[in-house]
Amino acid sequence: MSEAVKIVNLVKSYGDLVAVNDVSFEVQEGEIFGILGPNGAGKTTAIRVLMGLLDADSGTAEVFGTSSSEDPIGVKRLVGYVPEEQQLYESLTPREIFEFIASVRELPEEKTSKRVAEFVHALDFEKYYDAMVVTLSQGNKQKALLISALIHRPKLLILDEPFSGLDVRTASIMKDVIKIHAENGGSVLLSTHIMEVAEAMCDRVGILDEGKLVAVGTLEELRDVSKREGATLERVFLALTEQEDEVREGIDQLREALA
Numbered sequence: 001m002s003e004a005v006k007i008v009n010l011v012k013s014y015g016d017l018v019a020v021n022d023v024s025f026e027v028q029e030g031e032i033f034g035i036l037g038p039n040g041a042g043k044t045t046a047i048r049v050l051m052g053l054l055d056a057d058s059g060t061a062e063v064f065g066t067s068s069s070e071d072p073i074g075v076k077r078l079v080g081y082v083p084e085e086q087q088l089y090e091s092l093t094p095r096e097i098f099e100f101i102a103s104v105r106e107l108p109e110e111k112t113s114k115r116v117a118e119f120v121h122a123l124d125f126e127k128y129y130d131a132m133v134v135t136l137s138q139g140n141k142q143k144a145l146l147i148s149a150l151i152h153r154p155k156l157l158i159l160d161e162p163f164s165g166l167d168v169r170t171a172s173i174m175k176d177v178i179k180i181h182a183e184n185g186g187s188v189l190l191s192t193h194i195m196e197v198a199e200a201m202c203d204r205v206g207i208l209d210e211g212k213l214v215a216v217g218t219l220e221e222l223r224d225v226s227k228r229e230g231a232t233l234e235r236v237f238l239a240l241t242e243q244e245d246e247v248r249e250g251i252d253q254l255r256e257a258l259a
């Protein structure tokens with residue numbers, strides 16, 4: 001099996017803060033891989049280095065063997081990326097954005113507009129197709145970003161917190177998109193705070209904490225590592241990030257405060 005993502009000994013600092021600290025992991029072709037971690041763990045930073053948007057201090061990141069630092073355009077060709085922060089031209093409409101992306105990527109016009117029309121229909125997005133981005137809700141902007149990421153049939157989808165701000169129906173569609181992409185042989189790297197989503201969807205997860213990868217594997221493997229047999233991913237996550245005691249203390253304090 002070839003590797004969709006290969007990150008080796010990656011280090012990235014902002015001044016004195018080491019945001020990603022000697023992290024290595026791989027995402028196999030056809031795999032849904034989740035990066036989990038508390039706020040500020042370094043998930044977005046690792047993804048931005050992989051996308052070639054940030055330079056690493058040391059270590060390497062590759063997508064299907066293409067180096068993120070040496071050939072960031074090559075990486076962008078292979079990846080459909082939905083960033084955490086929505087960067088869309090506010091004065092354009094989604095239709096204009098999709099057409100712009102198709103032309104920059106030099107995609108065949110007829111086939112691409114058919115594909116976009118199918119996505120627009122599947123995501124119940126017709127009403128917003130010709131509305132200015134500035135007028136869209138967060139969830140609808142997320143849909144526009146998702147369609148933008150899928151237009152060029154990427155082999156790898158990279159989704160940074162794809163479920164934040166989505167309503168139930170849209171979150172469900174997002175899950176379907178991810179699963180169908182993987183069923184068709186595509187690979188997925190997603191970051192999430194939502195343990196139930198990771199548990200239900202990811203073949204393997206990596207847990208980042210303060211820039212360090214503290215564990216990587218299937219849920220079963222992580223249960224073994226954390227010695228939490230039969231536990232939910234949430235319990236395993238709290239154990240591996242050493243937050244179990246803090247959560248317990250917090251609950252006791254809350255009980256007192258709310259009494």
Ligand code: ATP
Pocket residue numbers: 014017019037038039040041042043044045046
């Ligand atoms: P979250 O789950 O809250 O989105 P994350 O795991 O994606 O967090 P990052 O956004 O990668 O974490 O941030 C990792 C650390 O780097 C944090 O301490 C953050 O404050 C810091 N950081 C991120 N971007 C910058 C920046 N441009 N300049 C300085 N520090 C930064």
